[in-house]
Amino acid sequence: xxxxxxxxxxxxxxxxxxxxxxxxxxxxxxxxxxxxxxxxxxxxxxxxxxxxxxxxxxxxxxxxxxxxxxxxxxxxxxxxxxxxxxxxxxxxxxxxxxxxxxxxxxxxxxxxxxxxxxxxxxxxxxxxxxxxxxxxxxxxxxxxxxxxxxx
Amino acid sequence: xxxxxxxxxxxxxxxxxxxxxxxxxxxxxxxxxxxxxxxxxxxxxxxxxxxxxxxxxxxxxxxxxxxxxxxxxxxxxxxxxxxxxxxxxxxxxxxxxxxxxx
Numbered sequence: 001x002x003x004x005x006x007x008x009x010x011x012x013x014x015x016x017x018x019x020x021x022x023x024x025x026x027x028x029x030x031x032x033x034x035x036x037x038x039x040x041x042x043x044x045x046x047x048x049x050x051x052x053x054x055x056x057x058x059x060x061x062x063x064x065x066x067x068x069x070x071x072x073x074x075x076x077x078x079x080x081x082x083x084x085x086x087x088x089x090x091x092x093x094x095x096x097x098x099x100x101x102x103x104x105x106x107x108x109x110x111x112x113x114x115x116x117x118x119x120x121x122x123x124x125x126x127x128x129x130x131x132x133x134x135x136x137x138x139x140x141x142x143x144x145x146x147x148x149x150x151x
Numbered sequence: 152x153x154x155x156x157x158x159x160x161x162x163x164x165x166x167x168x169x170x171x172x173x174x175x176x177x178x179x180x181x182x183x184x185x186x187x188x189x190x191x192x193x194x195x196x197x198x199x200x201x202x203x204x205x206x207x208x209x210x211x212x213x214x215x216x217x218x219x220x221x222x223x224x225x226x227x228x229x230x231x232x233x234x235x236x237x238x239x240x241x242x243x244x245x246x247x248x249x250x251x252x253x
Contacts, residue, residue, distance in 0.1 A: 003229065007222050014218040136222065143229050150236045 005076055006139040008054060012078035013132040019081055020047050020125045024118055031113045034101040042111040044087040044118075051077035087112065191237070195230045202227035 023045050033042035053074050062070070089112040097106030205223035208214035 004226060007226065011218060011222050015216060018216065018218075133218075136225070140225055140229060144232060147232055147236050150240055 003139060003143045005054070005073065007136055009076060009078050010132045010136045010139070012054075012080065013135075014129060016047070016049055016079045016081055017125050017129040017132065021122065021129070023047055023084065024122045024125060027113055028115075028118050028122075030111060031115065033111060034099070034108060041091045041109045042113075043091075044089075044111065044113050045084050046087065047081050048083040048085055049079050050082040052080045054078045188237075188241075191234065195227075195234045198223075198227040198230045 027044045030042040036042050054076065091109035092112050093107040094110045095106055096102055096108045099108045102108045202220075202223045205214060205220040209217065209220045214220060
């Protein structure tokens with residue numbers, strides 16, 4: 001558990017929130033998309049995060065110190081994106097007979113994306129990203145404070 | 152009882168105590184300070200090279216994460232600051248020795 005581990009854990013958080021932001025952007029951009037490759041309207045996507053222990057090098061003959069470090073690191077979980085799930089909410093039926101994707105009754109299946117929900121998610125992603133950046137800054141400041149002991 | 156500990160203490164001060172003898176024997180082939188410093192310099196340089204590579208990758212579009220590059224830079228920066236502190240300590244020790252009155 002050295003200084004760099006804090007940076008690595010925060011870095012995984014930054015990556016996760018960046019991906020979440022990308023998905024929110026995709027959801028917002030496709031608010032009115034009625035055609036997808038899989039057929040039907042666009043469905044909003046959400047990331048699934050999991051806490052995973054950071055990958056560590058399995059050395060052939062770990063010393064006691066390394067083993068102790070590894071055991072301590074088991075509690076140090078990085079966040080990992082384990083999947084992206086599609087929202088299961090049914091599409092909204094909108095009456096628009098002139099639309100090329102309208103069905104026989106004149107209804108078009110539109111993506112069930114709530115603008116407010118996406119905006120709130122976006123604020124949450126931005127704030128989480130900022131929190132990780134602040135954690136990195138604090139870890140760095142702590143290391144630099146330790147260096148001030150010698151002055 | 153007190154006297155015994157006192158003489159024991161004296162022995163260890165003179166370097167004749169058994170524990171001291173064992174310790175000096177054990178530390179007969181220690182890593183020299185110069186070696187350790189060179190190794191640390193190498194480590195810091197390695198981090199600096201990694202940071203340079205990260206910046207290059209970002210500029211070339213290989214690395215998409217800005218924060219990964221920034222973290223590599225920060226790592227190199229903090230390691231370098233630590234190196235500078237060690238250097239300052241060495242130089243101040245040297246200067247203290249050089250100020251010895253003769």
